[in-house]
Amino acid sequence: MANTLLEVKGLSVDYxxxxxxxxxxxxxFSVPEGSIVxxxxxxxxxxxxxxxxxLRLLPQAGRIVAGExxxxxxxxVRLSEADMRELRWQELSIIFxxxxxxxxxxxxxxxxxxxxxxxQDSNKAKASKRxxxxxxxxxxxxxxxxxxxxxxxxxxxxxxxxxxxxxxxPKLIIADEPTTALDVMVQAQIxxxxxxxxxxxxxxxxxVTHDLGVIAEACDAALVMYGGVVAEYASIDTIFNxxxxxxxxxxxxxxxxxxxxxxxxxxxxxxxxxxDDLPPGCRFAPRCxxxxxxxxxTSPPLLSYGEGFASCHLLENV
Amino acid sequence: xxxxxxxxxxxxxxxRSGLGQSLTVRAVDGISFDLAQGEVLxxxxxxxxxxxxxxxxxxxxxxxxSGKVLFxxxxxxxxxxxxxxxxxxxxxxxxQDPYESLNPLMTIEEIVAEPLKVHxxxxxxxxxxxxxxxxxxxxxxxxxxxxxxxRPHELSGGQRQRVVxxxxxxxxxxxxxxxxxxxxxxxxxxxxxxxxxxxxxxxxSVAMLFITHDLGTAxxxxxxxxxxxxxxxxxxxxxxxVLExxxxxxxxxxxxxxxxxxxxxxxxxxxxxxxxxxxxxxxxxxxxxxxxxVAIASCSKTEVALTSVGENHQAACLLLRNx
Amino acid sequence: xxGFWQAFKRNRMGVVGLSMIVLTxxxxxxxxxxxPYNPKERVRVTLDSIYARPSSEHWFxxxxxxxxxxxxxxxxARVSLTVGFFASFISVVIGGAIGLIAGFFGGRIENLLMxxxxxxxxxxxxxxxxxxxxxTKPSLMNIIIVIGILGWTGTARLVRSQTIxxxxxxxxxRAKAIGAHPLYILRKHIFPLxxxxxxxNTVLVISLAILNESxxxxxxxxxxxxxxxxQMLNFAFTRGAMSSGAWWALLVPGxxxxxxxxxxxxxxxxxxQILNPRLESHHLQKSEMIALEAANG
Numbered sequence: 001m002a003n004t005l006l007e008v009k010g011l012s013v014d015y016x017x018x019x020x021x022x023x024x025x026x027x028x029f030s031v032p033e034g035s036i037v038x039x040x041x042x043x044x045x046x047x048x049x050x051x052x053x054x055l056r057l058l059p060q061a062g063r064i065v066a067g068e069x070x071x072x073x074x075x076x077v078r079l080s081e082a083d084m085r086e087l088r089w090q091e092l093s094i095i096f097x098x099x100x101x102x103x104x105x106x107x108x109x110x111x112x113x114x115x116x117x118x119x120q121d122s123n124k125a126k127a128s129k130r131x132x133x134x135x136x137x138x139x140x141x142x143x144x145x146x147x148x149x150x151x152x153x154x155x156x157x158x159x160x161x162x163x164x165x166x167x168x169x170p171k172l173i174i175a176d177e178p179t180t181a182l183d184v185m186v187q188a189q190i191x192x193x194x195x196x197x198x199x200x201x202x203x204x205x206x207x208v209t210h211d212l213g214v215i216a217e218a219c220d221a222a223l224v225m226y227g228g229v230v231a232e233y234a235s236i237d238t239i240f241n242x243x244x245x246x247x248x249x250x251x252x253x254x255x256x257x258x259x260x261x262x263x264x265x266x267x268x269x270x271x272x273x274x275x276d277d278l279p280p281g282c283r284f285a286p287r288c289x290x291x292x293x294x295x296x297x298t299s300p301p302l303l304s305y306g307e308g309f310a311s312c313h314l315l316e317n318v
Numbered sequence: 319x320x321x322x323x324x325x326x327x328x329x330x331x332x333x334r335s336g337l338g339q340s341l342t343v344r345a346v347d348g349i350s351f352d353l354a355q356g357e358v359l360x361x362x363x364x365x366x367x368x369x370x371x372x373x374x375x376x377x378x379x380x381x382x383x384s385g386k387v388l389f390x391x392x393x394x395x396x397x398x399x400x401x402x403x404x405x406x407x408x409x410x411x412x413x414q415d416p417y418e419s420l421n422p423l424m425t426i427e428e429i430v431a432e433p434l435k436v437h438x439x440x441x442x443x444x445x446x447x448x449x450x451x452x453x454x455x456x457x458x459x460x461x462x463x464x465x466x467x468x469r470p471h472e473l474s475g476g477q478r479q480r481v482v483x484x485x486x487x488x489x490x491x492x493x494x495x496x497x498x499x500x501x502x503x504x505x506x507x508x509x510x511x512x513x514x515x516x517x518x519x520x521x522x523s524v525a526m527l528f529i530t531h532d533l534g535t536a537x538x539x540x541x542x543x544x545x546x547x548x549x550x551x552x553x554x555x556x557x558x559x560v561l562e563x564x565x566x567x568x569x570x571x572x573x574x575x576x577x578x579x580x581x582x583x584x585x586x587x588x589x590x591x592x593x594x595x596x597x598x599x600x601x602x603x604x605x606x607x608x609x610x611x612v613a614i615a616s617c618s619k620t621e622v623a624l625t626s627v628g629e630n631h632q633a634a635c636l637l638l639r640n641x
Numbered sequence: 642x643x644g645f646w647q648a649f650k651r652n653r654m655g656v657v658g659l660s661m662i663v664l665t666x667x668x669x670x671x672x673x674x675x676x677p678y679n680p681k682e683r684v685r686v687t688l689d690s691i692y693a694r695p696s697s698e699h700w701f702x703x704x705x706x707x708x709x710x711x712x713x714x715x716x717x718a719r720v721s722l723t724v725g726f727f728a729s730f731i732s733v734v735i736g737g738a739i740g741l742i743a744g745f746f747g748g749r750i751e752n753l754l755m756x757x758x759x760x761x762x763x764x765x766x767x768x769x770x771x772x773x774x775x776x777t778k779p780s781l782m783n784i785i786i787v788i789g790i791l792g793w794t795g796t797a798r799l800v801r802s803q804t805i806x807x808x809x810x811x812x813x814x815r816a817k818a819i820g821a822h823p824l825y826i827l828r829k830h831i832f833p834l835x836x837x838x839x840x841x842n843t844v845l846v847i848s849l850a851i852l853n854e855s856x857x858x859x860x861x862x863x864x865x866x867x868x869x870x871x872q873m874l875n876f877a878f879t880r881g882a883m884s885s886g887a888w889w890a891l892l893v894p895g896x897x898x899x900x901x902x903x904x905x906x907x908x909x910x911x912x913x914q915i916l917n918p919r920l921e922s923h924h925l926q927k928s929e930m931i932a933l934e935a936a937n938g
Contacts, residue, residue, distance in 0.1 A: 042504035042505065042506060043475075043504055153593040153594075155593055156593070183364040183365050183531060183594055184364070184531065184532075184533075184572065184575050184576055185364060185571070185572070185575055185589070185590050185594065186593065186594070187575070187577075188575035188587055188589050189589055189591070192587065192589055210504065210505070211577065212505065212577075212579045213534070213576070213577025213578060213579050214577050215579075216577060216578060216579045216580055216581045216584075217577045217578070217581075217584060236581045237581055237582065240579060240580055240581050240582075241580075241581075241582065250506065251505060251506060252579060254505050254506050254508065254509040255505050255534075255579045256508075256532070256534035256535045256537060256538045257534060257537075257578060257579050257580070258533045258534040258536070258537035258561055258573070258576055258578070259561075259578055259580075259583065260537070263538065264538075265508075265509035265512060265513070265538050266509060267506060267507065267508075267509035267510035267513060268506035268507075268509075269510075271474050271476065271507070272504070272506075377818055379814065379817055379818060402820070403820040406818065406819055406820035407820070410818065410819070411815070411818045413811045413814065413815060414811075415811055418810050418811040418812065419810075419811035419812050419814075419815050420812055421812045421829075421830055421834075422834075423833050423834065432816070432819065432821075433819040433820075436816075436819055436820055436821045436822075436825065437819075437820065482815070485815070485819075489819070
């Protein structure tokens with residue numbers, strides 16, 4: 001059994017505003033060292049908030065109101081801003097969606113990566129060598145390192161982002177929709193790269209995505225989120241072949257699978273809840289096909305069912 | 319008889335580069351297919367393969383460079399004025415982004431009634447409202463009354479896309495061109511919108527050209543699939559045939575990398591290296607040969623047309639022809 | 642619209658600007674009630690009443706003709722505001738039409754219109770205005786027209802770029818796909834979305850027009866039958882207020898112009914911040930930018 005690198009316990013985040021929004025409530029899961037864990041959910045399910053909360057990069061209105069984020073035993077929630085800044089990039093780094101916006105358009109790719117390196121070690125020759133290694137690792141040819149981001153295609157930019165994230169040898173990489181808006185072929189290239197880097201560099205990756213297919217292809221375990229809470233957390237095989245939460249089950253039936261031509265896709269009626277206007281009880285209750293009276297009254301706790309965890313009242317009777 | 323018949327359609331753009339040279343972008347470069355009434359043809363390809371340009375050209379929103387498009391056996395390329403306006407009643411389009419394709423200042427009723435107004439149909443207010451309500455209900459927005467006076471920002475993405483569909487339906491077209499109609503929507507809502515389109519096809523026998531980059535969605539919805547690469551169709555056939563028995567190396571690669579929501583089915587991926595190709599510099603011979611894992615020397619010299627590789631199944635590959 | 646007012650109320654700059662303008666308009670409307678004297682009334686001039694110092698009778702002193710500066714100032718607000726509003730109306734109509742047509746139709750029409758705009762833009766407008774007003778009779782109407790037809794270039798450029806960005810939006814393509822006429826699309830889909838920015842821009846054009854009117858009047862090209870703030874400055878300047886040490890005769894109208902121009906600028910900037918929030922993003926902290934990015938993406 002591998003060590004647990006990241007453990008999130010009861011994390012809750014509120015957005016303050018005219019109406020308080022409970023963006024995350026009681027989120028718990030753990031990420032073993034060296035694994036790829038997927039975070040999946042529809043828009044507004046809180047996956048972006050979770051990612052920002054882990055990095056302590058929440059927008060001003062966002063507050064962590066409860067919980068712990070243990071990274072190698074260190075509670076990130078209680079860390080000072082300066083220590084947290086130190087930790088970001090060095091120990092845990094980020095790959096953003098839409099690499100065009102995340103890269104500086106007026107600096108060459110080489111310069112941007114060098115900048116990250118020089119922040120901790122001012123040896124220029126060493127940095128230059130390291131940049132070459134990093135670019136080779138992510139598959140960017142040496143002849144392209146002095147180009148600007150706009151000269152890169154979407155896939156190449158994403159590779160540059162990954163090189164930057166790897167610059168300081170982080171232990172954990174949080175990748176936010178790293179393949180969204182890319183073509184399937186490029187997506188396959190990037191996923192292959194991430195999986196290769198994982199085994200070569202012994203990385204741990206938290207892969208945030210809305211695409212169940214990407215989760216199935218790349219991850220070892222998955223965290224299914226719905227309306228700011230954990231719906232289910234289990235190994236990848238359990239999630240796809242024996243899910244226990246009705247939401248996970250419904251999501252799978254709605255997801256197109258080209259190996260099963262012309263089967264009926266079953267949609268989930270209704271819409272995800274608004275975080276500032278949550279239903280009482282279980283947040284999925286209004287759309288759930290297996291709803292019963294208790295669901296609309298109390299919200300279910302996260303229960304263990306052996307192979308995983310799910311927050312559903314149905315599990316209480318077992 | 320086919321409803322739509324496309325014959326060797328080309329759409330080239332010229333770009334002026336910095337040095338005054340002019341470059342030709344061959345976005346659509348010799349496309350032929352036909353579409354029967356009530357049939358759904360999925361047009362699948364990566365970005366830059368020309369599928370969206372093809373849609374706009376078929377809609378006469380772009381002027382084709384050469385080739386013929388017959389609709390109900392009548393030539394529709396280059397139509398103008400009255401004739402074009404009449405054609406617009408028959409062919410409607412649904413766009414990808416439901417957030418961008420509705421005017422934020424108009425109410426839902428105004429949006430759905432707009433095509434009627436433009437075509438001078440249903441001039442009496444009660445009749446118009448009636449038709450708007452019917453279209454909204456057909457698009458799955460029930461009860462229609464509760465939507466009439468709302469504005470786009472009050473609706474979710476899925477509801478907006480249904481409004482777009484309703485506005486396309488209100489003229490009762492016989493052909494819908496849908497450009498990535500569900501790619502911006504969440505999975506749970508996607509299936510619903512596809513259900514609405516499916517219903518239209520079955521109940522009203524509306525034909526559809528369904529443009530998507532997602533073979534998974536196409537698999538569930540289309541009768542036939544056409545795979546596009548750099549402005550050409552490289553494989554065309556019945557959905558089941560294309561998915562289970564792909565013949566063109568590009569289709570095979572594309573199918574191998576589409577994520578399958580089943581971790582027990584992790585397969586060997588045929589990952590094509592490099593970026594999606596660029597329609598400014600189209601390779602000689604078979605345009606797929608530089609990325610093709612099984613290319614042979616003559617692939618760079620000989621252009622191949624679609625040839626039959628089975629019943630209702632065509633592909634354009636030199637290797638298939640030789641064997 | 643409601644959302645706009647919500648945002649506006651929170652925009653301090655805009656609220657201050659609006660209050661400044663509203664106060665000026667109020668003064669202009671109720672001038673006869675507010676002014677202690679009627680500037681048109683003949684006064685018997687004695688040596689003491691010329692450039693008399695501020696006193697309890699004349700709060701801001703008197704001018705070279707022995708008239709009350711405060712009353713002149715209050716009535717002068719009417720002229721400045723009239724010129725500002727009407728001239729900017731002309732500018733916005735011309736600039737808006739040129740911008741909309743150029744942006745919407747593009748191609749050769751756009752090229753032609755925008756080159757014309759550039760030409761008008763590079764001609765220094767004050768000297769040209771001086772020439773035009775000097776050639777025609779310097780009546781209030783002529784001044785308004787001249788300022789109006791010289792002040793539209795900024796509006797034209799702004800409206801053009803906004804039109805182009807609205808034109809690219811998918812609902813315009815959708816309207817084309819249902820067979821709508823270009824003019825219908827322009828009227829129904831593009832104009833209503835360009836309008837808010839045009840209104841915001843109008844406020845800025847007003848301040849420009851007021852400044853131009855003051856400049857013309859100061860140079861002696863004001864309508865002799867009215868008394869604007871610019872003219873008050875002109876009279877004070879040419880008729881020895883400086884040498885008599887009558888600072889009040891210069892300061893009062895000068896501050897009036899600054900007040901009104903500042904008010905318009907603040908309001909216009911406030912509007913633009915609300916309508917075009919991207920202009921503001923550089924005030925954000927870096928971490929907020931990253932968060933925003935993530936939330937948008």
